[in-house]
Each structure stands twice: as C-alpha cells, then as structure tokens.
Amino acid sequence: MSSSLSGRTVLVTGATSGIGYETARILAERGATVLMHGRTAEGARAAVDRLITLAEVDGSQLCVFAADFAHLEEVEQMAARVVAEHPHLDVLVNNAGMAAPERHTVTADGNEIAFQVNFLAHYLLTNLVEPALTSELGGRVVNVSSSLHRTGSIQWADPNRTRRYSRLAAYAQSQLALTVFAADPRVTAISVHPGICTTGLLPLYAPEGTAPAEGAAHVVRLCDPAVEIVNGAYYDRDHRVAPAPAATEERTVKRLSKLADVLVGHAA
Template identity: 60%
Template sequence: MSESTVPALPPRTALVTGATSGIGWETARLLAERGCTVIVHGPDTESAHHAVERLVAAGVDRARLRLAVADFSRLSEVRELAAEVRGLHPALDILVNNAAVAAPERHTITGDGHELSLQVNFLAAYLLTRELAGPLSARPGARVINVSSAMHRTASISWSDLNRARRYSRHAAYAQSQLALTVFARAAAPAGATAVSVHPGVCETPLLALYGHEGEPAADGAARVVRLCEPGTELVPGGYYDRTALSPVAPVAAEDRTVRRLCKVADLLVTA
C-alpha cells in the first residue's frame, strides 16, 4: 500500500474537566495543538469563556475548541454536561478527569449531601465517566485519564463516614478524594476504553498549598497527562503513573474488594 492510500486517522475529540486554569488549561492547549477537538470545561460560563479566549490568544485554533459548563458541586449539572456531550459528540476519544478543589478549612457539604472535595474530585468524575460510556465506546482506543495525586498513598477511605463529619481534616478529606479517584481507574472502563490514573507532579496550581510552597510549571504536569492520551503510548489498564513511570498504587487501592465496594457506594451516592 502506498503512502497516499494509507487511511488517515480519524480526528480525536477530548473532554478536559477543570480546564480553566493550571494543569487542565495546559492540557487543553497541548491536546488542541496536537490536532484534537477539545471540549474545554469550566464551572461557570465566564471562566470557561475566559479560558477559551486565553487558549486562542496562546495560538490555539478556535475551530478546535468547544465550550462546556457545569458546576461539579451540583450532580444535576454533571448529568446535563454528559447529555450535552453525548448529543454533540457521539464519539469521545479522551476524557481527562482533572477538575479538583482543595477541601475547605471548614467542613462543607454540597446540596447533594456530600463533602465538597469528595463530590467535585471523585463523585463528579465517577458519574461523568459512567454517563459518557456510549461516546467512549464508539471508537476503539478511547482513554480515560484520572488526574490524581501521590497524596492517595497517605489516605484511607472512611467507609462509615465518607463525609468525614465526625472528625474533619481538610488534608484527610482531600487525600481520600484522590484515593477514590485512583481506585476508580482500576474499575471496569467503558467497552473499548482504557482507564488509568496519574500523579502529574507537584505543580504551580491553586492546589499547591496542600503540597508545599514550590512546584513545577503547570505545563510540565500537563505534558505528563497528555503523554498518556497519545495513541502511541502503551497503557496498562487501571495503572497508576507517577509522572511518567508506571508505579505501584497504595496497597488498599490494589485490592479488588476495595474497587467493588467503592463503585457500589458511588453508584448509591450519585443516584440518591
């Protein structure tokens, strides 16, 4: 077969959550520069529009960008976002579950009844991924990248008090959300898709205060995320990547019973 008759690869479509700043914004930029159509998600219309305009100012082709708005502290908006994506993009090749917040100093419960960081960082990603199973199964080779954290190694899942109402610590709540997100990557991915989690490194983002005072540029962390999105990068299904290296997860995250239990609980929480 001559070079001229080799069939072209179909254009890829990616959804990046939490794409208004930090690693999410840089991930959207890098994916668009690599030829993807990128759905840029933000929690509100103003920040999402601003993110798109900044991407265009940075040299990204506006034609490659789509806008998506959903406040992940409201699960109804997660469902609406998923329905919009399903309607406009029957095939989705990449889902980067990047949206995250630091757990507040004071214990905060969403209108859905969940601790804020648990919902935004994990339950929203869980629900969105499940709701997008159709588009993620439409073409072979789809990838779900959960942007997690090495802090999952310090965490435990408080099964009897997921909201940590009895003994709240913002660091423990945030770490629990990252552990849950890491465990979720080991659950069954949509048919034909591969799911992994990644610690992109400690970077200069709004979450830096949870880790320390110095971090790498967000673009460096995004480059590690995008590497896992590339078709040429071989992935281990359910694997956890520390920057660029496949690494062992926390022992509890490696237990199949933990994966089953977490998914069962999450199913109840997102449908309650």
C-alpha cells in the same frame, strides 16, 4: 517531534486554569478537538478565548462546556450534552479538583464537597459519557490523581467525614477514590500524578513546584494512542509505579462503586 492528535476528541474537566488549561492547550496545538469544561460557561469561554489569542489555536477545535461539580444535576446535564454533540469521544481527562476547605462543607447533594468535586462528579460524568467513549485502540479515561492518595483512607461508614474532619484527610480520601476508580473494569482507565505544580493546590504539597505546563505534558502523553497503557495502572509522571495497595484491591473497587452509586443517586 510530537505526534499529531488530529481527529481525536478529548474532554478535559477543570480546563480553565492550571494543569487542565495547559493540557487543553497542548492537546489543541497537537490537533485535537478539545471540549473545555469550566465551572461556569463564562470561565470556560474566557479560557477558550485565551487559547485562541495567546496560543493561536484554531477556535473550531475548542468547545465550551460548563458544570459546577458541587451540583450533580449540572454534571448530568453536561454529560447529556457531550453525548449528544460528540457521540465519538476518544479521551476523558478527569482533572477538575479542589482543596478541601478548612471547615467541613457539604454540598446540596449531601456530600462532603472535596469528595464530590474531586471524585463523585467524575465518577458520575464517566459513567454518563461512557456511551460516547470509543472502545477503539487508544480510547481511555485519564484520572489526574495525586501522590497524596497514598496517605488516604476511605471512611466507608462515614465518607462525608461528619464525625471527624480534617481537610488533608478529606482531600487524600478523594484522591484515593479517584485512583481506585481507574481500576474499575467497566472503563479503560488509568490515573496519573502529574508532579507538584504551581497551581491552587500547591499549598497542600510543598512551598514551590514546577510549571503547570510540565505537569500537563505528563497528562497529554497518556492521552496519545501511540502510548500503550496498562488498564487500571497508576503513573507517577512518566513512570508506571504501584499505587497504594488499596487502589487495586478488587473488593475495594467493587465496594467504592457501590458507595458511589448510592451517593450520586444512581443505585439500583
């Protein structure tokens, strides 16, 4: 029988569909208070209503948060609200993600859209909610990454890939950055590849995949304080494995942090 997560508060980004939605469902069914993020308040509210109706989850366990990660100002506003309303946050699940579009696309903030939505927004959110993240045993950040991070490289001189764009390379770069970020010593964090699931990202991986709930179970396992983690580690579903070599290089971790601070406008 799964242990109770009653008393735990977890923020799940991208909780309106796919792995994020199923992660929120399992967490709520196990008693956690779940802050469900969606790109819009309407989308997040609809996801909450589905959980209340279909999973018979107590609505008092679910809270709606909205921010379009293609707009960093919205991320800042959401983070401020999270810290104000939930000053004790046990887990942050950085799950929201998108496939890089066929055409090179830049956000209003000036960043390649997949790099911003999949990594920079989570980098910013994590740093802004850090005051609320508990340092108690079990407090952690779980980055939902991808096995495709192994094919990625961070283009330090051109992270927005303006000179040479490939949607697969842009997506892989964003996943590598998210995996590297888990090794940042400023936060207790891990990253996990939840498996290939039938979500909107499936075409990047394979013709078919497993149910999103199966991938979500691997994410939820790592949210459980009863599961000991190794800070900065990378998990392929239930197994801790070595990530791409760049993901744990101290120089790369520091370099990415400096780059991200500049791109999100928080550089000293």
